[in-house]
Amino acid sequence: MQIVACIKQVPDTTQVQIDPVTNTLVREGIPFIVNPYDTHALEESLRLRDKFGFNVTAISMGPPNAEATLRKALALGVDRAVLLTDRVFGGADTLATSNVLTEAIRKLGETDEVGIIFCGKQTIDGDTAQVGPGIATRLGCTQLTLVDKILELDPIKKRIKVSRKLEGRHEIVEAPLPVMITVVRELNRPRYPTVPGRLESMEREVEFWNNQTLKLDEQSIGLKGSPTWVSKIFSPQRDKGEMIGDGVHDPVGTANLLIDKLLSKDLLSI
């Protein structure tokens, strides 16, 4: 059985700034990282592999430089890494992206049955949380979102039991395989690559698949296959802060002022 971890290279958003004039992301010189939620997806795949001996394949759709992200996955120990890259994939929204990923997963399944697909619950650049469910829908498999614990997995009977972390409650769900799971950070603590793992990853192969491999209708992928697009990115205006009191000379008085202020705005009640 095979586990597929879908990962994405994202700009390190803590370092991204928005150009105040053009209202676009200033991406220049910003380093890329593996989408943090996806690192938990990878980790869980590897843990199940360590326990059950499955094969783990990491896939990612992105520009050729997203190879670095897949190398990180190789360094952590995945068995296979596939980068879905083609100009015609570019400009994709979540629908078009899930079309490409779905087809790639189908193709992977031709040689080794795919039992579980792990995705991060969302990416930190798009924040849509739609690609994972999109894949499940297109594959026609069960989807379990926001999973924070795998409770049981029976590869023979092909059943899985997980805990989903919902607002204010947990839900225990059992489902048949194959299954698409999106994960939250509480699921696990990602491992750190060993040095031999890192060095070997530099020598291992990242497979590049383009649309000649996937043979998707160009109307369903890339910009053409995307019914939605981003029209504007901006930071909401924030009111200027206010200085109250004189913390240096009158710390007690200032603290009192602050508390009064917070109380008057009802910011301290639970």
Add this chain to the structure above:
Amino acid sequence: MNPIFTALFIIATVIFATLAWKRFSLIRLGKEENRFDNIPARIVEMLLFAFGQKKVLARPFGINHSILFWAFLVLLLANGEFLLNGIFPAISLRLLITPISGPLVFLFDIVSMLALISILVAFARRIFFKPDYLDSKYVKGRSFEGFLILSFIATLMIAYFGYHAAEIALRGERLAAWMPVSTLAAGLYGGGCGSSGGCNNCGVVPWLIFWWWTHAAVLLAFMVFLPISKHMHILTAIPNCFFGSLEKVNTQPREEFAIGNSYGVEKVTDFSWKDLLDSFSCTECGRCQDSCPANATHKPLNPRQIIHTIKTNLMANAAELQSGSPVKTPLVGAEGEGTNTEEAIWSCTTCGACIEACPVLIEQMPKIIKMRRHLVQMKSQFPEELLNLFENMEQRSNPWGIAPTERTKWSSIMDVKSFDEKETEYLFYIGCAGTFDSRQKHVTVSLATILNAAKISWGVLGKDEKCCGDSARRLGNEFLFDKLAKENVELFKARGVKKIITQCPHCFSTLKNDYRQYGLEIEVIHHAELLQRLLAEGKIKPNREVKELGSIIYHDSCYLGRHNDIYEQPRDVITKVTGEEPKEFGKNRENAFCCGAGGGRMWMEEHEGERINVTRVKEALESSPDTICVACPYCMTMFEDGVKDVNSGNVRIRDIAEVVAEGLRPV
């Protein structure tokens, strides 16, 4: 020839040689390490530390050991003669003319007496006023072994006097006049009969035989016992001082990263031969244990134990290691005499107090880092807090993971130039703490103001500045350190940096000492040195004597003091600016007690024992200072936190730069 003695001597020699050879061949299993460079300097080191007992004498009680050691050297000659004479009774020192043999036996006589006194003192110390640090988990001050060794030496001395006194009593000693102590002892036999005919009417002859054989037996027994006891150090400590590090142990060696390599130490023979020799040289004196801040605050680390474990592990796994089969006793794992725990390994602050304390130049801390290297790089096994640290350092080049674009934020309140090879002389390397830590930013601004006042031409790298990698290296993440070091060295070279000012002793030591391994040999100066120089040269002139900070106590940062010998400069700065010498901690300068943040401990929780910073703050409070002065951002954090923990809110913490800046403020 005396056949019985000769036979015993041969047996003892064979046993001794076998045991010693076993240990020697185990040491040879260690990894390569070049300690044969600069032989003249090594000889000097050996003369100073082994023969001169320099570090032994650093503690008051050390004099007792030194007397014993020097006595041992003199008596080696006496015992050599004894053995030779035992085998070939015709050969004796007394064959030499009196002007030579006389002074020699005089020396032996006196020295034996001194040794006997020292042994009695040592006995008394162990019995009546044994310091706690003589005990470690597996080796006790009042152990059978300890007393046995003392008894051996005492008996040797007593037997020496016993048979020489008997010979004097029997009028058989030509050199009696040269042997005051033995002559005095001879009185105990009632003076003998005066006949030299061997009649034994006086009953002294059996005593002569008894003491001679006692001496012989103890000497041979000692020889056999030596290699299996901690007393082995009398054989290994001298070469260990010869092979000791010629430089301060303030860096770690580089590792070569290539597929197929293994990193750090997993099994004991991954250590170098010198590390293994260290383990056989330990005298179990407990000084490192007594100096270690982790040990003092009841962490599971004792540097002495680290060394003891290496020896025990090596002996326990000897057969497997020699045949190349898997070892029985792991080096790192569940607590045991031959096993270090991971908790112990992670408790080290790399303060270097252990190395400073060790009389026989054992290097404890680097061994801890070698074990960390394996855990981090081969097993990815480390305290969970470090995962973020490593990723932050790797992805954003600072421990906090703050965006590099924010590196210029601190300078929004003043005009700061970019470093430019043509226009600026010094690079002011702010360091991550000086850049991002809200308290330390004040120090950065103070220092920048001083540099301006002194008309120094300086610039910064701004958002291009990267973390120096100190914490990564001390935590054993050499791979990450290697990456940061290469990036930094390349950056400095590309920007044409020739002189660097740092405000953090960790950046300072890393740039200055560690980066030398990467070909960076430029002037790196810590602000303690720079401020002292500027004040001495009159380039900065305080407007007045700073009095508002009250009485100041100065805390030595490990990476400034012990690791780089900068002790007086910061003190001079304080004295110059305040008009008063700073107060001193009980443990100061080379004996200073760490703040608890070095070695990457800054980024880890302190789960066990008392907090190191609180312990140091309490020590400061003993001299009731108004201000604790530091010269390191980590010390700053640890003291700021520490004074809050003990609720001594009215004690201030200041960096020396802030003290100087205070003096420059217009009145």
